[in-house]
Amino acid sequence: MEDHIEKILFTEHQISERITELASEITLNFSPYTITNNEEALLSSNSSWAAPVVVGVATGAFLFLADLVRKIKLPISVDFVRVESYGSGTVSSGKPKISCDLKIDVTGKHVILVEDIVDTGNTLSCLIKHLKSKGASSISVCTLLDKPSKRKVNFELVGEGKFYCGFECPDYFVVGYGLDFAELYRNLPYVGILKPEMYS
Ligand code: PRP
Ligand code: MN
Ligand code: MG
Numbered sequence: 001m002e003d004h005i006e007k008i009l010f011t012e013h014q015i016s017e018r019i020t021e022l023a024s025e026i027t028l029n030f031s032p033y034t035i036t037n038n039e040e041a042l043l044s045s046n047s048s049w050a051a052p053v054v055v056g057v058a059t060g061a062f063l064f065l066a067d068l069v070r071k072i073k074l075p076i077s078v079d080f081v082r083v084e085s086y087g088s089g090t091v092s093s094g095k096p097k098i099s100c101d102l103k104i105d106v107t108g109k110h111v112i113l114v115e116d117i118v119d120t121g122n123t124l125s126c127l128i129k130h131l132k133s134k135g136a137s138s139i140s141v142c143t144l145l146d147k148p149s150k151r152k153v154n155f156e157l158v159g160e161g162k163f164y165c166g167f168e169c170p171d172y173f174v175v176g177y178g179l180d181f182a183e184l185y186r187n188l189p190y191v192g193i194l195k196p197e198m199y200s
Contacts, residue, residue: 001184001185001188004185004194004195004198005175005176005188005192005193005194005195006192006193006194006195006196007192007193008190008191008192009169009170009172009174009190009191009192009193010145010166010167010177010190010191011190012189012190014167015067015144015166015177015190015191016067018144018166018167019064019067019068019071019166020071022068022142022164022166023068023071023072023073024071025164026068026072026074026112026142026164027072027073027074029162030052030074030076030110030112031074032049035049035110050108050109050110051074051075051076051077051109052074052076052077052109052110052111052112053076053077053078053079053104053106053109053110053111053112053136054068054069054072054076054077054078054079054112054114055078055079055080055081055102055106055111055112055113055114055131056078056079056080056081056114057080057081057082057083057113057114057115057116057123057127058080058081058082058083058100059082059178059180059183059186060115060116060117060178060179060180060186061114061115061116061144061178062178062186063116063177063178063186064114064115064116064144064166064177064178065078065114068114068142077104079102079103079104080100080102080103081098081100081101081102081127081130082098082099082100083096083097083098083099083123083126083127084096084097084099085097085122085123094120094122094152095122096122096123096126096127098126098127098130102131102134105134106131106134106135106136107134107135107136108135108136108137109136109137110136110137110138110140110159110160110161111131111136111138111139111140111161112140112141112142113127113128113131113139113140113141113142114142114143115141115142115143115144116143116144116145116177116178116179117143117144117145117146117147117169117174117179118141118143118145118146118147118151119147119150119151120150120151120152120153121151121152121153121154121155122152122153124141124155125153125154125155128141128155128156128157128158131158132158136158136159137158137159138157138158138159138160138161139157139158139159139161140157140161140162140163140164141155141157141161141162141163141164142164142165143163143164143165143166144165144166144167144177144178144191145165145166145167145168145169145174145179145191146165146166146167146168146169147168147169147170147171148168149170149171150171169191172193172194173193173194173196173199174191174192174193174194175188175191175192175194176188176189176190176191176192177189177190177191179191181194181198181199182199
């Protein structure tokens with residue numbers, strides 16, 4: 001598998017360190033003290049503070065989600081949605097399909113959508129509309145990688161939602177740490193550039 005990789009872009013260590021930073025930002029921004037100015041809110045059952053729902057976009061976000069939530073020092077819920085738009089190719093179909101919906105009711109809750117990569121923006125734009133229609137009180141996005149050079153659709157965060165990004169990604173076809181080509185390479189512990197001869 002390693003010999004299919006042209007170059008490692010983000011090592012296991014770099015990813016881990018960056019996730020620690022993202023998780024502390026999230027912990028701070030969603031702490032009951034920040035949100036309600038009430039230190040007791042966490043313990044009080046009738047407070048207005050509700051545990052944020054961290055939603056992983058399957059399949060790509062599974063490793064990032066698992067590593068991120070372990071470093072968030074707050075009560076949170078975890079759920080998944082499944083969206084697909086690339087199938088087994090390297091180009092977005094432009095029509096993401098929600099093939100598996102949330103289990104948790106997000107009405108009135110703060111949602112943090114977790115992605116491995118934002119490319120054209122189609123997936124997030126579709127998901128944000130969907131979660132907004134379910135009545136989420138805020139929608140944030142936390143993505144490991146962002147490829148702004150490929151953006152085709154802008155998405156608007158909801159309420160006080162923020163955009164958290166691990167790394168800006170140069171415009172190569174990258175795999176590893178959740179990212180696939182034709183469902184392979186997701187289990188690499190790092191993000192790397194796939195050798196073009198592997199998909200051309
Ligand atoms: C990939 C990636 C993101 C999305 C980003 O998912 O995991 O979810 O594409 O692309 P976009 O910004 O152009 O929409 P994919 O559709 O390949 O499904 P997967 O997560 O199961 O690999
Ligand atoms: Mn995906
Ligand atoms: Mg994919």
